Amino acid sequence: MSRHVYLDHNASTPVHPEALAEMLPYFSEVYGNASSVHAFGREAREALDRGRERIAASLRVKPDEIVFTSGGTESDNFAIKGVALARGRGHVITTQIEHHAVLRAVEWLETQGFTATYLPVDSYGMLDPDEVARAIRPDTILISVMGANSEVGTVQPLAAIGAIARAHGVPFHVDAVQTFGKVPMDVVAMGIDLLSCSGHKIYGPKGIAALYVRKGTKMVAIQHGGEHERRRRAGTENVAGVVGFARAVEIRARDMAEEAVRVGALRDRLWQGIRERVPEVRLNGHPTQRLPGTANLVYRGVESESIVLGLDLKGIAVSAGSACTSGSVEPSYVLVAMGIPVEWAMGSVRHSLGRSTTAEDIDYVIESVVPLVARLRTSLPVGAA
Amino acid sequence: MSRHVYLDHNASTPVHPEALAEMLPYFSEVYGNASSVHAFGREAREALDRGRERIAASLRVKPDEIVFTSGGTESDNFAIKGVALARGRGHVITTQIEHHAVLRAVEWLETQGFTATYLPVDSYGMLDPDEVARAIRPDTILISVMGANSEVGTVQPLAAIGAIARAHGVPFHVDAVQTFGKVPMDVVAMGIDLLSCSGHKIYGPKGIAALYVRKGTKMVAIQHGGEHERRRRAGTENVAGVVGFARAVEIRARDMAEEAVRVGALRDRLWQGIRERVPEVRLNGHPTQRLPGTANLVYRGVESESIVLGLDLKGIAVSAGSACTSGSVEPSYVLVAMGIPVEWAMGSVRHSLGRSTTAEDIDYVIESVVPLVARLRTSLPVGAA
Amino acid sequence: MRYSPTLVDHFLHPRNAGLMREPDAVGEDEYAGCGDLARFFLRVREGRAAEVRFQTYGCGPTIAAASAGSELAAGRAVTDLAELGAQEIEHALEGLPEDRKHAADVVAGALRAAARDYLGRRNGDREGGAGNV
Amino acid sequence: MRYSPTLVDHFLHPRNAGLMREPDAVGEDEYAGCGDLARFFLRVREGRAAEVRFQTYGCGPTIAAASAGSELAAGRAVTDLAELGAQEIEHALEGLPEDRKHAADVVAGALRAAARDYLGRRNGDREGGAGNV
Ligand SMILES: Cc1ncc(COP(=O)(O)O)c(C=O)c1O
Numbered sequence A, B: 001m002s003r004h005v006y007l008d009h010n011a012s013t014p015v016h017p018e019a020l021a022e023m024l025p026y027f028s029e030v031y032g033n034a035s036s037v038h039a040f041g042r043e044a045r046e047a048l049d050r051g052r053e054r055i056a057a058s059l060r061v062k063p064d065e066i067v068f069t070s071g072g073t074e075s076d077n078f079a080i081k082g083v084a085l086a087r088g089r090g091h092v093i094t095t096q097i098e099h100h101a102v103l104r105a106v107e108w109l110e111t112q113g114f115t116a117t118y119l120p121v122d123s124y125g126m127l128d129p130d131e132v133a134r135a136i137r138p139d140t141i142l143i144s145v146m147g148a149n150s151e152v153g154t155v156q157p158l159a160a161i162g163a164i165a166r167a168h169g170v171p172f173h174v175d176a177v178q179t180f181g182k183v184p185m186d187v188v189a190m191g192i193d194l195l196s197c198s199g200h201k202i203y204g205p206k207g208i209a210a211l212y213v214r215k216g217t218k219m220v221a222i223q224h225g226g227e228h229e230r231r232r233r234a235g236t237e238n239v240a241g242v243v244g245f246a247r248a249v250e251i252r253a254r255d256m257a258e259e260a261v262r263v264g265a266l267r268d269r270l271w272q273g274i275r276e277r278v279p280e281v282r283l284n285g286h287p288t289q290r291l292p293g294t295a296n297l298v299y300r301g302v303e304s305e306s307i308v309l310g311l312d313l314k315g316i317a318v319s320a321g322s323a324c325t326s327g328s329v330e331p332s333y334v335l336v337a338m339g340i341p342v343e344w345a346m347g348s349v350r351h352s353l354g355r356s357t358t359a360e361d362i363d364y365v366i367e368s369v370v371p372l373v374a375r376l377r378t379s380l381p382v383g384a385a
Numbered sequence C, D: 001m002r003y004s005p006t007l008v009d010h011f012l013h014p015r016n017a018g019l020m021r022e023p024d025a026v027g028e029d030e031y032a033g034c035g036d037l038a039r040f041f042l043r044v045r046e047g048r049a050a051e052v053r054f055q056t057y058g059c060g061p062t063i064a065a066a067s068a069g070s071e072l073a074a075g076r077a078v079t080d081l082a083e084l085g086a087q088e089i090e091h092a093l094e095g096l097p098e099d100r101k102h103a104a105d106v107v108a109g110a111l112r113a114a115a116r117d118y119l120g121r122r123n124g125d126r127e128g129g130a131g132n133v
């Protein structure tokens, strides 16, 4: 296996060398605890404050509206539970295609006496803002909708949903872990009250993320302890992580538009190349409202994991829409919510392109996938029997 | 300010160069998501599994009894809330001198209908195991006692407490954030069911920590989402952090005994040097059952923060027992629980020594602190008026 | 690699994959809750599996397990195959990760079902025949 | 540094620190909830603070604020000092972090208290005198 092609950027990304370089001094040189008042602590605090300012600037919000957390999952948990527990009870609106970090947090709230509505999406994975308006009840305390879906890349009509939320006075949380740094967002114009974003999805380090909390949003801390992050999230701050995250965010802001065009063209090349040579394949997601680098394909009659394995043996990293872990496989719940028939949904494969992706990579993937799908289909046709 | 002396190792430590070196490839080279099944993911998974094994080996427990978290605070929150929420209701026993990560988590449980007992300690900061036995009720669901106190360094009689907990069938949590890697511990022999330990206190990176959960301990996840960490803690794993943490743990295991002797001698030199030259100073904590590198001193009539500032201006980093944040100062709650009179407790200063500390550092601190305390006392004697 | 070289080889080059015309027996198994499915066809000569073919739908390990299962079944007594255990399949693949053990289960189940199908038909014949005696 | 060079200088070299014998006025203020305390002594000549001394207990900024306060009070009219605002102290220190504003408050409060102590005593004298006319 000589060639390595990484098409799983929605799962994680390499830390950008500039971000890593900027982080390095914060491990063994500037190592103070940012809560300490002496010079060592102040140096750490300055890097932390500066990181907060840089990320806030990129989101065009105020620095004290940014709370650092340990990951997208924590940001989502914090947003949802923090707002709900501040109210004590009420109704939460979300969608059927959220990331598990949102779904499981809302489900947990249901075990605590809250109620929830999981809105459907259309066959493109798109939420109808009118559905949100119809779902709002007098006791609705939160609307949580992802910016873009990690599996199929569909970007939601955030501004329209935000306007509805604002009109009803309901806080609006956006899980922007896959969105921020990939497509343009205007937090304020979109009426967003809480926004989750994460380092490792945009060439920053793992283990660091943020939650934007619009000033005045009523919420409580869910991780208790010291008075860090203005008492909103206890725990010694991960200074190196923040510095790397901040740099990664700045680099994305700088490169995003150009990269979107380049990566979008490569994604089209992939889809064209495959559709021309493989029968019974379809592309999931929205034709225009989508992340530039995400291509979710389904091959009828073929199980995704066998494609993932076949490509892996060629040095190509993609991910299965459905994952068979601990003995139970479901077709991707996202594709099911989109109404994709199960025999298709079981064969979905996500390709997520990124900074390092080249045209040669794409051609190599096409060359590899065509005979693989053919072999999997012709020698093993259960459906045909 | 030419000289820099860092005596705040209980607040945070520099990442050991060997740990940093081992982490480096996991930022931009081995960057897969450990949950991905392809080669990039498997490489990350291997590092993660290996890190788990290394830390488990150092604790002499099984790898699948280790759950990685984002920090000591999260480990404490997870242990306490995870056990309590699995039961639904009941009584928690802890002490008055726990870290805020424990105290605030237990206080939160009280708002959720749980009850709690905060046990007192003696004038050395030591908990009497008999107090634990007396506090146990039929509905007691958890005992949480810190291994060593971060302010005064007193090491608790864990084995005796563990035996009592075991005899009553009550899960026993130890916040070992300041203990693990500093004094010998035997998790199994001490009857510990849950143990928090953290990277950045022992020359590992910030943003990574672990919770040991003895097999069979009934608890629920508190961070919801994907099925990471055997469904016990959702969120993409911080692989570089785990690798650095594992290496730091191994280095501590290797160097601990020797360092304890060296650092203990330096601490004695500090205390001797100061007590000989400064009147009305006392050393807090236990004379023998203590962390080797922690010296908590109180200067009668002087407020700690002015000493911290005075030493800071000399390039010396120490920490104040009492911190005046957001306008409200209390004397350290730990010293108050130990029965130290308030006029003493307001003047406590913690010196925490570490790997880099030298005899020259200590002498420089003594030289600096003697005239500082004299000046603060003679020119500003309110008490004397 | 999560998988043994033998497993990978079976996945990349499955032996005996495909339909069989007019088989003497057919057996199928599905993994509950999981989409994975295997179907085996046997041609039986003198109580032994003279020819084995399979179809399967599933993840890579299931495909590999079916291929390995077809090889180890060939030439074996049908009565023997009717008791085939999943461990034998797993062994032939040089191990399976914990979360992929079902690959061996579903393949062993399908082979047992095929063998029992054959034995059932024969019994049926005999019983039918016995009625004529 | 969190603190201005001026503040640090006052902290390292406090001016006018210490007791005063037989002062014309004494004033004290304490920061509620916080241990910080400042006490000022005034010697008054022709309605002005001819000499100012202080004692204080507190964090570095409070010590520095007292020193700065003693300097800016010297030579000022007592009636003026009776209305002294904390901003003036803070200004003299070239700013204070948000969480240390109380340093200026407690010092300004103690200086006002001392000035009012003086004015109160003088009024007491005058009123007493008026009764004799
Ligand atoms: C949309 C979305 N939300 C949340 C998360 C959770 O992020 P993490 O696993 O880094 O905690 C992810 C990434 O997996 C995601 O794609």
Ligand SMILES: Cc1ncc(COP(=O)(O)O)c(C=O)c1O
Residues within 6 Å of the ligand: A234, A235, A236, B010, B011, B071, B072, B073, B074, B076, B099, B101, B146, B148, B149, B150, B175, B176, B177, B178, B198, B200
């Ligand atoms: C005893 C103890 N427990 C818990 C913590 C919390 O650790 P962290 O701030 O790294 O989350 C600390 C460190 O401050 C500590 O000393």
